[in-house]
Amino acid sequence: MTDFVRRLVSGDKARFKDGELDVELDLAYITDRVIVMGYPATGMEGLYRNKREHAIKFLEHRHGKSFWVFNFCPLKENSYPASVFDGRVSRYPFPDHHAPPLAILPLIAREMQVWLDGSPERVAVLHCKAGKGRSGTMACSYLLSTQIPQDPSHVHRSKTTIARATEQAKLLMNEMPGDPSFPENDPNKDSPDDDLVKKELSAESPLPTEPAKIESDKPEEAPHDNLNHVLDLHTSRRMRPPSPGKKLKQGVSIPSQRRWLYYWSLLLAHQEPLDFWSLDPPAQPSPKVYLKEIKLRMRELSGVKSNLVKAATALIDRTSRGKATSMWGNVSSKTHGQVWISLARYDDEMVDTLEKWEKHTRDEDGNFGKRKMGSEHMGNDDISELFKTDKWDHGKMVRSFARLGSVGEDAIQAEVTKDGKVITHLLSPLSNDNWKSIRKDIEADEDRLTVPKPSDGTLSEEPSLYDVTRIIDPNEGIVLDANREVRAKLYIGQVFMGWFWLVPTFHMQHPRSPGSSTTLRLNRKELDFPLGIGANIIDLEVTMEWGSETAGVIAPPARQTSPDSLAGKGEPTGLAAGVKAISAAGNIGEAMEAKQAAED
Incomplete structure (x- = not known):
């Protein structure tokens, strides 16, 4: 096999020549049998992504x-x-x-294993849009579930399973990058707020995303503790070699x-939280967690482009009602502010279906990476x-349920x-009345700003001001399924600041004890897309508490919008507002980065 084809720079493709075949492709061999590539496009999109006919020619020429x-x-x-690939396509x-x-x-991981085990000549080809984040995550998921050859430097035979898993987790979370499009997030440069975070985190404090030690009576098995090796392997095969002096x-x-x-690495090492995806009958109800509070710390916006400062100030001031001065001046004790967080999760029916198939197809020996015959x-x-159909992805896949x-x-x-x-914001669960009050202020600010309106309110990930959501008991906290994913998306008004996903049980104390709480700290580099104003985030703390089996009711996700929204009173997307402001500042690179983050 000739050398793998490597993506060179954004928008450029490598030329592959093999006999009579001469094509340009954004494609890389992560291993001899796992290929990652960009979306096989047609029409105008084929000018900057893989041309579909080129992808077909290459794969059939090389792999039949x-x-x-x-x-x-x-x-x-x-x-x-x-049918483009003769029916050999699986969609997730x-x-x-x-x-x-x-x-x-x-x-x-299991389907890839079944396919590749069928013949040594077989390869798996993974793609999303750019062939990087989603494809890379899934390629690494498969590789973690296999015994791929390892560099001896990554093998530590003297350590226990849990010690190796914990070490890998620490290394992984320490290496989380920021967004290199913004100088404040340059991974090669320490920013002022990094020093501030370091000073306020004692040496004894655990890493922000490190879970509490999980007690388990399960026997230790051969671990799949090659997490960093797999991530490094994918990076070395997929990414452009850096210029001298760059990371x-x-x-x-x-x-x-x-x-x-x-x-996933903890699941493969059988170090998952107790009863997580348990197969033992009778099925226990999912444990519940109260989300009590999120504390957000931000620097003053002095480092942001002047027109972004004006937009942000207009969104967070309440001067139109005369109730408070700017939060960047003297903060009034009576103001509610307009920093808010939308909580969301995937469609419940879809996740229930996926988890049923996970349990049904799991290997009888409990190997998470192997499919039962x-x-x-x-x-x-x-x-x-x-x-096979668009049942799960014809509309919003991620739906808000609380704020x-x-x-x-x-x-x-x-x-x-x-x-x-x-500035520190103490963000608590909002009742409907509290949310309506804040929403009215945001709407009034938007009327003054005249920010762009969305052409389509059905983006698969975008929350809405008008989603039908409810909080069961804001005094107790938002009730979460401890075993389910949660996304928290941060805003000032309608200006997007970043988001993060987590599964609560992996960060809670075990064994469970109703009333015991955990505070999870994430710094800015551990958030997804802290763009524009979000670059001023220092850190945030998520306080969660174990609930009893009878604790509250989990709020259902939104499935429709209000009559106002259906009548055309849609919200301007936060990223759209950010793109407009950044574009006005003349920084096209930042605007394109924000636009890319908005795409779905």
């Missing part, structure tokens, strides 16, 4: 009919019929730049996707039909440090 394609794009993002869609439902990782950019760079690989069918259903905001006299605090002014 011994390749199977795994497509991670929702239909409304990018689509093509499976989830939104761009996001973590997937966790059960997708074992389902994909190689990570292949899987989105912190939440890396966090999902960390969870003959498990392709469950009753009258076939696993190959799971995403947090600043409530009370002490919810917004300001302090002056030698590193500058720091």
